[in-house]
Amino acid sequence: xxxxxxxxxxxxxxxxxxxxxxxxxxxxxxxxxxxxxxxxxxxxxxxxxxxxxxxxxxxxxxxxxxxxxxxxxxxxxxxxxxxxxxxxxxxxxxxxxxxxxxxxxxxxxxxxxxxxxxxx
Amino acid sequence: xxxxxxxxxxxxxxxxxxxxxxxxxxxxxxxxxxxxxxxxxxxxxxxxxxxxxxxxxxxxxxxxxxxxxxxxxxxxxxxxxxxxxxxxxxxxxxxxxxxxxxxxxxxxxxxx
Numbered sequence: 001x002x003x004x005x006x007x008x009x010x011x012x013x014x015x016x017x018x019x020x021x022x023x024x025x026x027x028x029x030x031x032x033x034x035x036x037x038x039x040x041x042x043x044x045x046x047x048x049x050x051x052x053x054x055x056x057x058x059x060x061x062x063x064x065x066x067x068x069x070x071x072x073x074x075x076x077x078x079x080x081x082x083x084x085x086x087x088x089x090x091x092x093x094x095x096x097x098x099x100x101x102x103x104x105x106x107x108x109x110x111x112x113x114x115x116x117x118x119x120x
Numbered sequence: 121x122x123x124x125x126x127x128x129x130x131x132x133x134x135x136x137x138x139x140x141x142x143x144x145x146x147x148x149x150x151x152x153x154x155x156x157x158x159x160x161x162x163x164x165x166x167x168x169x170x171x172x173x174x175x176x177x178x179x180x181x182x183x184x185x186x187x188x189x190x191x192x193x194x195x196x197x198x199x200x201x202x203x204x205x206x207x208x209x210x211x212x213x214x215x216x217x218x219x220x221x222x223x224x225x226x227x228x229x230x231x232x
Contacts, residue, residue: 046123046209046224046225046226047158047166047209047223048223049219049221049222049223051219060218060219060220061218061219062219063217063218063219096165096166101171104154104172104175105152105154105156105172105212105213105220105221106154106156106168106171106172106211107156107158107166107168107211108168108171108177110165110166110167112164113165
């Protein structure tokens with residue numbers, strides 16, 4: 001059974017960089033059948049794509065966040081990471097990592113999510 | 121890329137059937153059979169309920185079914201139960217964004 005687990009600081013100061021890591025267990029992040037994604041959900045609001053990465057390092061970002069987002073992968077640790085720079089209160093959200101099954105264009109496994117609050 | 125349009129809320133009594141719509145364009149819902157549906161209970165991660173328009177993952181109740189007509193996809197919940205009260209999101213592959221995927225606006229299902 002594939003499991004994903006987010007980790008990282010729950011509080012980030014405005015203008016700083018938000019950094020999260022997703023650890024994948026029960027499956028290899030190097031499988032060519034999947035993308036590895038980040039999705040966020042502001043309190044009381046809907047789901048928003050941040051972006052995703054292929055094991056080779058190819059990345060795809062939400063155009064609205066592209067200038068501030070970096071997603072990277074570490075296949076040796078079976079992890080992938082998110083960096084979001086110059087954060088503001090609008091970036092306060094629950095951040096989820098999830099696996100995308102490329103063939104079915106579906107998010108089939110999700111992490112439990114982690115709340116990141118941007119506040120001084 | 122605009123979000124797919126869902127009704128903000130849908131309600132029904134236990135045992136009834138309800139349908140949630142998800143409206144897009146020919147560049148997403150209408151153009152591809154890659155519509156999926158997710159259930160999200162408060163404080164929990166979304167859970168995959170339907171993929172490729174009408175397929176159910178193993179373990180998902182057959183009370184949940186999906187369909188599509190033109191640019192609108194639908195999720196039907198039959199025999200509504202209290203545990204079905206949750207938020208539901210559709211998603212689709214899209215050719216109109218470099219990202220390739222788009223979510224719906226979300227629907228709150230209330231069991232009366």
